[in-house]
Amino acid sequence: MDKFISLGISDRIIRALHEMGFEEPTPIQEQCIPVLAAGRDLIGQAQTGTGKTAAFGIPLIERTTRNAQTVQAIILTPTRELAIQVAEELNRIGQFTDAQALPIYGGQDIQRQIKSLKRHPQIVVATPGRLMDHMERRTIRLEEVRAVVLDEADEMLNMGFIEDIENILAATPAGRQTILFSATMPKQIQNLARKFQNDPALIQVKAREMTVPLIEQQYIELQDNQKFDVLCRLLDMQDPELAIVFGRTKRRVDELTEALKKRGYLVDGIHGDLTQGKREIVLRQFREGTIDVLIATDVAARGLDVSGVTHIYNFDIPQDPDSYVHRIGRTGRAGHAGLALTFVSPRELGHLRYIEQTTKRKISRMPIPSMAEAVEGQQRLAVEKLLRQVQEGNLDQYRGRAEELLTDFDSVSLLSAALKLMTKEPDTTPVKLSGETPLKVRSAGRRERPAESGHFALKTKPRSKSRKY
Known part of the structure; x- marks a missing residue:
């Protein structure tokens, strides 16, 4: 302060x-x-x-x-x-x-x-x-x-x-x-x-000119109480290798980090109240891929240089165009493409246009993904992983068991079961972020009654690195 x-x-x-x-x-x-x-x-x-x-x-x-x-x-x-x-x-x-x-x-x-x-x-x-x-x-x-x-x-x-x-x-x-x-x-x-x-x-307030041409920029218009559920759908559909989610305040970062952990994502958060030692531990885990989603404030992410960040999610719209440029510049590095997606409430559309004007870049609109689209996205990613595994080979130790299964079940049923195991059934549990109405969070585990204090009351299994969705 x-x-x-x-x-x-x-x-x-x-x-x-x-x-x-x-x-x-x-x-x-x-x-x-x-x-x-x-x-x-x-x-x-x-x-x-x-x-x-x-x-x-x-x-x-x-x-x-x-x-x-x-x-x-x-x-x-x-x-x-x-x-x-x-x-x-x-x-x-x-x-x-x-x-x-x-x-x-x-x-x-x-x-x-x-x-x-x-x-x-x-x-x-x-x-x-x-x-x-x-x-x-x-x-x-x-x-x-x-x-x-x-x-x-x-x-x-x-x-x-x-x-x-x-x-x-x-x-x-x-x-x-x-x-x-x-x-x-x-x-x-x-x-x-x-x-x-x-x-x-x-x-x-003046902004510097945009200097990140390889970054695809999109926004979703939605109400505040839709943000968390939509973020979960996007993470499920897009399956980023490394992603940064930006929140406006330290409290927002803490709450998002806790909520996404309950949801089963491999996440952690950084902000100015953390000790330098704790921040270094979190950043090392992010660079090594132990966690694949980092939740951060603008201040904590200043000077952050991590290669391989594929997605930036602005959970809260940046306060000014300079902050926007700084945030999305965490991706699209070393000649690689990146995606920056900003959540915008109807009242903030004017501010988004101001960002477009000062940064001289058009930000395209993306519709809110539906639950069906999220499930379809998970299935598509599961198919891609199966095909990639087939191309990589080294399956000899599994062939005997596969042939045994094929004597009792048809191949379509077996593949359907494999795809089902690689995805999950959506669930909803109310979650409250401070200053907002309860949000619907799709949990990876069974639903329980929320604690009266407004904190999370979920029992979930953390997802493995090989299952980011």
């Missing part, structure tokens, strides 16, 4: 960031936090997924007055989903402080919101229309607001919120801090900045 500490962040927030699994600030966080902590207005050109919520959230929470009875900061978002997401992250960042963030959005009972507002949250995360409703009812007063954040400002303008935004800003004190984040900078955004900001700092 040294880089976070060097930004002057308080111990209470450092503790929260550590528990959330953060390892070091993203580029947008590293540049924005000192500027915002100094109280300066800011324009940040950044996409969803770059870490911008923490970039403005940490300084807001740091500057929140304890035990205040008034709203001190307003964050405007284009959708209720984003309002909920931002409020949840701010509350996690501020979990060891007195700061509280409350999401306010249309579609929710306004009386319920009024009741929540009477608890005096210091930060309100709102959609423009619903905030205007509360302003008219005088259930939210903006006289004491010290900071206003426009998150995804271009999206709000596209949705026709420009008049509401101007009315909201006009109702806040003239000396407030105004923070604007937008993926693009159309003329309306520039006009808004000129009208309501005072000498804002401009911070943009």
Whole structure:
């Protein structure tokens, strides 16, 4: 956490960031936090997924007055989903402080919101229309607001919120801090900045050009609660020789590692909290092929040089294009081809397009593989292994037993049984990753009732190296 500490962040927030699994600030966080902590207005050109919520959230929470009875900061978002997401992250960042963030959005009972507002949250995360409703009812007063954040400002303008935004800003004190984040900078955004900001700092996240032409790049659009099951299907179908799965945080890496081990995969994980000795052991096992799937954070994989990595899976979309280039560059080395596959939720599609634009490479869409396709993939791989064994020969010691079997059974039944032994029946067991709904995990063993704590309760047999599926 040294880089976070060097930004002057308080111990209470450092503790929260550590528990959330953060390892070091993203580029947008590293540049924005000192500027915002100094109280300066800011324009940040950044996409969803770059870490911008923490970039403005940490300084807001740091500057929140304890035990205040008034709203001190307003964050405007284009959708209720984003309002909920931002409020949840701010509350996690501020979990060891007195700061509280409350999401306010249309579609929710306004009386319920009024009741929540009477608890005096210091930060309100709102959609423009619903905030205007509360302003008219005088259930939210903006006289004491010290900071206003426009998150995804271009999206709000596209949705026709420009008049509401101007009315909201006009109702806040003239000396407030105004923070604007937008993926693009159309003329309306520039006009808004000129009208309501005072000498804002401009911070943009730049990416280096793609330098990995041999890597095939694909993405799958899916919901968060589908990710784990789809990852298992892909590992089954593609049977990578060596693969790296990237998670955004240390907690994510730990949970994925445990879940995949329960599923029967030969995996281990690395992140910044592991000792150097433990990391070296895991990496040695990965290089030697003792484990064939490595789960890692960006920080832990920095400088990682392992030949033979055939597949990269971005379980969480990278925070910025630089991280994307770094991740997928772990494969496709020494003239060999590689595959990089990124999981993308519908809300993250804009960030994916930004990565495509800055890296100047098209990322093709792959449909979600079905269970039937996964089973078919396992059978195909089993057939390929059988044929490869036939071509390699050295089968004389097995011929006698094979001939005995053929006297009692037909060859099709025997081959079918062999293929069945080389594959496995899919099973489902609920698995919970922190902050997400229960996921369905296909277990290699029988299903048991999950532990009440939300941890895994599976009994599985680890698969052998010769059976990666």
